[in-house]
Amino acid sequence: MENVYVLGIDRALDAEARVERLVHEHEAKLARYLRRFINDREVALDLTQDVFFAAFRMLRADPNRPLTAGWLYKTATNHAISLLRRQKRRGPTVPLEDAGSAFRLDERCAESLDLQKALGALPHEQLACVMLTTYAGYSSAEAGLILGLSADAVRQRVCRAMRSMRTALGVTA
Amino acid sequence: MRGHDRYEALVGALLLDEATAGERAEFAAHAEGCARCRADATSLGVPLRDFVEAASEHETWRPSLAGDVRARIAESRQKRVRFAVGTLGYAVAASLVINVAFVTGFAGRAIDALRVVPDFRYATTQSITLEHRPPAAVEPAPAMVTIDRVARRVTHVREERSQQKIKTGETAGSRSTSDVIEGLAILNDDGSATRDVAQIARRCASAVDAVFTPEEPCPSPEPR
Numbered sequence: 001m002e003n004v005y006v007l008g009i010d011r012a013l014d015a016e017a018r019v020e021r022l023v024h025e026h027e028a029k030l031a032r033y034l035r036r037f038i039n040d041r042e043v044a045l046d047l048t049q050d051v052f053f054a055a056f057r058m059l060r061a062d063p064n065r066p067l068t069a070g071w072l073y074k075t076a077t078n079h080a081i082s083l084l085r086r087q088k089r090r091g092p093t094v095p096l097e098d099a100g101s102a103f104r105l106d107e108r109c110a111e112s113l114d115l116q117k118a119l120g121a122l123p124h125e126q127l128a129c130v131m132l133t134t135y136a137g138y139s140s141a142e143a144g145l146i147l148g149l150s151a152d153a154v155r156q157r158v159c160r161a162m163r164s165m166r167t168a169l170g171v172t173a
Numbered sequence: 174m175r176g177h178d179r180y181e182a183l184v185g186a187l188l189l190d191e192a193t194a195g196e197r198a199e200f201a202a203h204a205e206g207c208a209r210c211r212a213d214a215t216s217l218g219v220p221l222r223d224f225v226e227a228a229s230e231h232e233t234w235r236p237s238l239a240g241d242v243r244a245r246i247a248e249s250r251q252k253r254v255r256f257a258v259g260t261l262g263y264a265v266a267a268s269l270v271i272n273v274a275f276v277t278g279f280a281g282r283a284i285d286a287l288r289v290v291p292d293f294r295y296a297t298t299q300s301i302t303l304e305h306r307p308p309a310a311v312e313p314a315p316a317m318v319t320i321d322r323v324a325r326r327v328t329h330v331r332e333e334r335s336q337q338k339i340k341t342g343e344t345a346g347s348r349s350t351s352d353v354i355e356g357l358a359i360l361n362d363d364g365s366a367t368r369d370v371a372q373i374a375r376r377c378a379s380a381v382d383a384v385f386t387p388e389e390p391c392p393s394p395e396p397r
Contacts, residue, residue, distance in 0.1 A: 049242055134225040
């Protein structure tokens with residue numbers, strides 16, 4: 001991971017101040033990432049809050065530990081995958097017609113809803129790879145570090161995810 | 174990595190726009206003979222990142238979580254303080270109780286009471302079975318003694334009686350010689366036993382006269 005991603009270096013600040021800074025810098029992007037991941041705005045807000053609170057606890061336990069943006073996205077991805085697995089065990093709670101209701105009216109363009117529909121058809125592991133590489137902007141190597149995979153494994157999953165998305169969107173080759 | 178998995182990874186690199194020149198050439202050589210990989214490479218018609226960026230351009234949602242996170246941190250701190258104070262309070266209270274118990278001697282008595290286990294504690298749990306058996310009927314066998322033993326016995330009884338007479342100044346009571354030797358039997362030569370008291374008395378008397386002189390002291394009876 002590059003040094004540019006290292007956050008909260010100012011160790012003179014206490015944990016709460018460092019977390020406030022993290023929140024100020026990453027809250028919108030992280031919340032949108034989680035909303036796209038789990039397709040639920042309110043739950044995405046809760047999960048984002050959980051991620052920042054986890055960062056606070058980590059900094060409180062070890063103030064000298066550097067906190068990276070990769071750590072934030074890794075924690076967010078793990079939280080989201082855990083939530084999706086729980087939802088899968090419980091069964092679907094939101095009708096398919098309501099897919100996209102996580103987005104406000106001014107955000108509901110065709111491309112956005114198509115992307116959400118295609119992402120909803122992906123398995124969790126492929127979804128995490130696609131979200132980290134395309135939405136969060138990490139390279140396949142960085143996404144591999146976050147997910148504990150090799151870069152080739154991430155690329156392979158992205159390829160398979162694209163096949164599924166193409167089928168979901170009805171795109172012909 | 175197996176054969177086609179390698180080309181899947183190359184397609185992924187192409188979709189993410191990460192493929193090097195060498196990887197592109199390798200994939201192009203493979204894609205000439207593989208329609209599936211050609212279709213994967215073209216995929217959505219546009220690079221994946223462009224597609225996602227186009228979809229995300231309209232996202233204007235900017236939630237404000239600073240206040241919520243701050244409140245949650247404050248709440249967690251209060252919870253920690255409450256937990257610490259509560260634990261400290263319980264520890265102090267427990268320490269006080271233990272100290273008071275030892276100072277007043279209650280703890281020592283309690284320990285002693287716990288240490289002594291009375292024997293009757295488990296008595297109620299033991300069952301005792303009493304077996305009632307009727308006494309077996311045993312027919313008494315006739316006593317067979319030799320004349321010598323009978324004679325000694327008779328002599329001893331006589332001596333006892335004479336001693337009793339000396340002590341009490343009266344007769345030995347209603348017990349006669351015939352009473353003493355009653356129940357004894359004489360074993361005849363043919364093995365049968367007779368119970369003739371007079372005959373026994375005579376034999377005893379003759380035996381005593383033959384064995385003992387009047388000056389000899391009466392021998393003590395043999396232990397049975």
